[in-house]
Amino acid sequence: MRAVDVIQAKRQGREIEGEDLKALIAAYTTGEVPDYQMSAFLMAVVWRGMSEAELAAWTDAMLRSGIVLDFSDIPGTKVDKHSTGGVGDKVSLILAPLAVEAGLRVPMISGRGLGHTGGTVDKLKSIPGFQMELPTTRFRELVEEFGCGLIAQTNEIAPADRKLYALRDVTATVECIPLIASSIMSKKMAEGIDALVLDVKVGNGAFMRDVEQARLLSQTMIGIGARLGKPTRALLTNMSQPLGFAVGNSLEVIESIETLRGQGPEDLTELTLHLVLEMLRAAGPVADEAAAMNMLRSYLEDGSALRCFRKIIEAQGGDPRVCDDPEAVLPRAAHTVELRATASGVITHMNTEEIGHAAVELGAGRRTKEEEVDPAVGFYVHKKPGDTVVAGEPLATIHYNDERRRDACMARYAAAVTIGEAADHTHIPLILDRVM
Amino acid sequence: MRAVDVIQAKRQGREIEGEDLKALIAAYTTGEVPDYQMSAFLMAVVWRGMSEAELAAWTDAMLRSGIVLDFSDIPGTKVDKHSTGGVGDKVSLILAPLAVEAGLRVPMISGRGLGHTGGTVDKLKSIPGFQMELPTTRFRELVEEFGCGLIAQTNEIAPADRKLYALRDVTATVECIPLIASSIMSKKMAEGIDALVLDVKVGNGAFMRDVEQARLLSQTMIGIGARLGKPTRALLTNMSQPLGFAVGNSLEVIESIETLRGQGPEDLTELTLHLVLEMLRAAGPVADEAAAMNMLRSYLEDGSALRCFRKIIEAQGGDPRVCDDPEAVLPRAAHTVELRATASGVITHMNTEEIGHAAVELGAGRRTKEEEVDPAVGFYVHKKPGDTVVAGEPLATIHYNDERRRDACMARYAAAVTIGEAADHTHIPLILDRVM
Numbered sequence: 028m029r030a031v032d033v034i035q036a037k038r039q040g041r042e043i044e045g046e047d048l049k050a051l052i053a054a055y056t057t058g059e060v061p062d063y064q065m066s067a068f069l070m071a072v073v074w075r076g077m078s079e080a081e082l083a084a085w086t087d088a089m090l091r092s093g094i095v096l097d098f099s100d101i102p103g104t105k106v107d108k109h110s111t112g113g114v115g116d117k118v119s120l121i122l123a124p125l126a127v128e129a130g131l132r133v134p135m136i137s138g139r140g141l142g143h144t145g146g147t148v149d150k151l152k153s154i155p156g157f158q159m160e161l162p163t164t165r166f167r168e169l170v171e172e173f174g175c176g177l178i179a180q181t182n183e184i185a186p187a188d189r190k191l192y193a194l195r196d197v198t199a200t201v202e203c204i205p206l207i208a209s210s211i212m213s214k215k216m217a218e219g220i221d222a223l224v225l226d227v228k229v230g231n232g233a234f235m236r237d238v239e240q241a242r243l244l245s246q247t248m249i250g251i252g253a254r255l256g257k258p259t260r261a262l263l264t265n266m267s268q269p270l271g272f273a274v275g276n277s278l279e280v281i282e283s284i285e286t287l288r289g290q291g292p293e294d295l296t297e298l299t300l301h302l303v304l305e306m307l308r309a310a311g312p313v314a315d316e317a318a319a320m321n322m323l324r325s326y327l328e329d330g331s332a333l334r335c336f337r338k339i340i341e342a343q344g345g346d347p348r349v350c351d352d353p354e355a356v357l358p359r360a361a362h363t364v365e366l367r368a369t370a371s372g373v374i375t376h377m378n379t380e381e382i383g384h385a386a387v388e389l390g391a392g393r394r395t396k397e398e399e400v401d402p403a404v405g406f407y408v409h410k411k412p413g414d415t416v417v418a419g420e421p422l423a424t425i426h427y428n429d430e431r432r433r434d435a436c437m438a439r440y441a442a443a444v445t446i447g448e449a450a451d452h453t454h455i456p457l458i459l460d461r462v463m
Numbered sequence: 464m465r466a467v468d469v470i471q472a473k474r475q476g477r478e479i480e481g482e483d484l485k486a487l488i489a490a491y492t493t494g495e496v497p498d499y500q501m502s503a504f505l506m507a508v509v510w511r512g513m514s515e516a517e518l519a520a521w522t523d524a525m526l527r528s529g530i531v532l533d534f535s536d537i538p539g540t541k542v543d544k545h546s547t548g549g550v551g552d553k554v555s556l557i558l559a560p561l562a563v564e565a566g567l568r569v570p571m572i573s574g575r576g577l578g579h580t581g582g583t584v585d586k587l588k589s590i591p592g593f594q595m596e597l598p599t600t601r602f603r604e605l606v607e608e609f610g611c612g613l614i615a616q617t618n619e620i621a622p623a624d625r626k627l628y629a630l631r632d633v634t635a636t637v638e639c640i641p642l643i644a645s646s647i648m649s650k651k652m653a654e655g656i657d658a659l660v661l662d663v664k665v666g667n668g669a670f671m672r673d674v675e676q677a678r679l680l681s682q683t684m685i686g687i688g689a690r691l692g693k694p695t696r697a698l699l700t701n702m703s704q705p706l707g708f709a710v711g712n713s714l715e716v717i718e719s720i721e722t723l724r725g726q727g728p729e730d731l732t733e734l735t736l737h738l739v740l741e742m743l744r745a746a747g748p749v750a751d752e753a754a755a756m757n758m759l760r761s762y763l764e765d766g767s768a769l770r771c772f773r774k775i776i777e778a779q780g781g782d783p784r785v786c787d788d789p790e791a792v793l794p795r796a797a798h799t800v801e802l803r804a805t806a807s808g809v810i811t812h813m814n815t816e817e818i819g820h821a822a823v824e825l826g827a828g829r830r831t832k833e834e835e836v837d838p839a840v841g842f843y844v845h846k847k848p849g850d851t852v853v854a855g856e857p858l859a860t861i862h863y864n865d866e867r868r869r870d871a872c873m874a875r876y877a878a879a880v881t882i883g884e885a886a887d888h889t890h891i892p893l894i895l896d897r898v899m
Contacts, residue, residue, distance in 0.1 A: 062499035070506035
C-alpha cells in the first residue's frame, strides 16, 4: 500500500490494517516516507483517532524500529513506573530503590526535563559522577546485580518515536491521546519489562488539564499494554501544586534522600508508596495491602531503601556520600533569597505550570533543547494551596546563581500564586483515581 | 506568528487572521515554511474547513505569490470561463471566439489534461504551429488586438498553487472544497479578468459526483470571487456522459469547428451558448435573453465566430486552414475500428470516468505527468445514455495508432457501457442548476 493511500484511509476514518501501519513506520524510519506525508497522516490521526487494534500495531512498529531489550532470563518481575511529567516530581529516585527492596526489578529508562516539567535524568546527573549514558549490556548487568538500572533514553530505543516526536513538535500534533500514548508505550515496551505503572498527572501543572482526558489517556495506554502482553495500571494524581517542596535538580535529590530516610514531605511519601504498591499489584496479587504498605514504610524508616539507593549510585559511578550528607556533595547555588507574600489570606490557587516555568527561568530547566541546566538552582515552596499566609511571610526560598534570572523567576512565581479567602480554596485529593 | 501556531489554530478550529494566512503562503512559496508543516496545515483544513474571510485571504495570498495581470487599461469587459473538467469538454474552443463576437474580451489561461479529463492546451496544440507558451506581454497584445488570447499555465502565475497542488497530490488532501476552490480561483483571479463563469461538472465523469457537493464548490468559488471583487457565476452541468461525440485532441478540434459552423452536437452547442450568455450576464445586465441567445446562434450560423477563431489561430502561429478543412490539417490516426454492441436494448448507464480512461489508454491523455499525448487518437461516441442499440451496431469508432493500446481502450470502453431496459434509464438534464 502506498503512503498516500494510508493517509487517505485515515482521512476518511477507515480502519487501517496493522501491516500497513507497520510498513508506514518502517518506511518513515528509513526516510523512504518523507516528513510531509507523515505530518499529514499525524494530523489525520488527531482528527480521526486510532482504534485499539491500530494503536497496538502502530506502537509495536515504533518499538520495533530500534532494539528491544529482553530481560526474561533475569529472575524476578521487571516493573517500571512512568510519569507524564510534573513540577517537583522526584518520585522515581525514591520509588526505584523502594521497589527493589520490595522484591521487584526496575529497569528504568528516563528522559530529560521537557518544557516546564523536570526530568529524572537532570536530577540524577546533579549527583557528581553519576553516569546515565550506559550501554544496554551494562544496563542489563545493573538490573541483574542490583535489581535496578537508571539510564537515559538512547537513540537505540524506538528511534521512530524520536523522529515522530520532533515532527509532531513543529506540526501542532503533540496534543493527541493516541499519539501521546503510543509515544510513551513504545519506549516503555522496549525496556524489557513485564509490567508498567503509570503516574498520570492531572491539573494546571500537567499536560492533562482535566481528569476525563487523563482517564482516557490512561485507558488508552492500558489498552496498548494489554494488547502487547504487558499488564499496565495507572494512578491519576494531582498536579495542581508542586509535589513535595523542592523544585530544581540538587534540591530535589536532597528531598528524595530525606524521603528515603522517612523524613520526606507527606504528599511525596504517600504518592511514592502508592505507586510502589501499584507496581506490586501489577506483578501479582497483593493479599494484604495494609501489610504491604507497612512493609514499604518500614523500608524507609529502617534505612534499607536508602542503602539500596546508595548501592545503585555507586554502581553507576556516582558519589555515594550523597546519601549521608547530600548538601555537602551536591552542587549548591551561590545565593538564596526569600520570596515574600504581599498580602495575607489563604493560598487559593497556584498556577503550577507557571511555577515550573519560574524554575526554568532560574536555569533548573531548558528554554531551548540545546541549553544546559544549572543543577544547583531551584526553590523550596513554603506555602501551597490551602495554607494560610501573612503578608511578609516567605512563599518560597529561591536558590540562584544569576540575579537577572532570579528576578525573572521571582516575578513569575509571585504572579502564579493567588492569595484569597479560605472559602475560595477547593481541596484536591493527592490520588484522583486508579485505572486498570 | 509561527507556522506551528497557525497549524494549531486551524487544528482547534479557530479563525485565523488574514495576515497570518498571507505570511504562511509567502513563507511556503520561498521555502521558509517546509512541506511537512504545510501538509499538516492542509490536513487540518480538510478537517476544519475555512471561513469565507480565511478563504479570500488564502486565495489572495496564492494569487499574489506570482505575477498578477492587469488588463484594466484595455477597453471592454474581460471575462473567462473555467470548467472543473470532463470527458469530451471542448467548450473553450467554441466559447472563446463566440464571446469575442458578442463583445467580450477573453484572456484565457488553460491547463493540460488531468487524469481522465482532457485539457484545452492538449486540444489546441494538435493544431500545427499553434503556440501556447507565450510571454505575458504577447498575451496582453492578443487580448488587445484580437479580443482573446489562449495560453498555457505558466510558473509565473500563482506559483504557490503549483507547489501546493503537488503536495496535496501526495498527502491525500486533493478532495477538499476550500482547497479546490482556492486553487482554481487563485489562478483565475491573476488573469486580469473582470468576471468569471464556472462550468462545474457533476456526475460519474466529473470530480464532483453529486449535485450538492458541486453546488457547495460553486458557492465557495463565487464567495471568493465576490470578496476579491470579481463577480463569479456558475452553471452545474451534466458529466454523466461525454460532451458531444468526439473524445481525443484532433477529433475534438474537428468537432469544435463543426460547432462553430453551426453543425455541432446539440448538447455541446447548447452548453456553449448558455455559458456565453452567463459570461454576458456576468459582464452586465442582459435585458432580453432570448434576443441574446438568437444573436449568439447567428454568430455560429453566419460564420463570424469561426472567422474570429481563424484570426486567433493565425495570431498564435497556428495553421488557419484548420478552419476550412480540419481533417486535412490535423494529425490523424493510422487506423479506425468500430466497437460494436454485444447486446440489444437501451444504454442505461455510461461510466464516464472509465470512458475518459479508455481515451487515456489510447494515448489521448497521460498516464504519468511526463508522458506525451498522441494528438491523433481518440474516438467518436455513437451511443449515449437513453439511445437504443441493436447487437452488432457500433457503440464508438476508435481512431488508433497502436494495436495494444487499441485493445486496452476497447476493453475499458465496452466495460463502461451498460445496455438494459428503457425503464432503467433516467434522463439527466444538460444544465442542472445555475448558481450566483
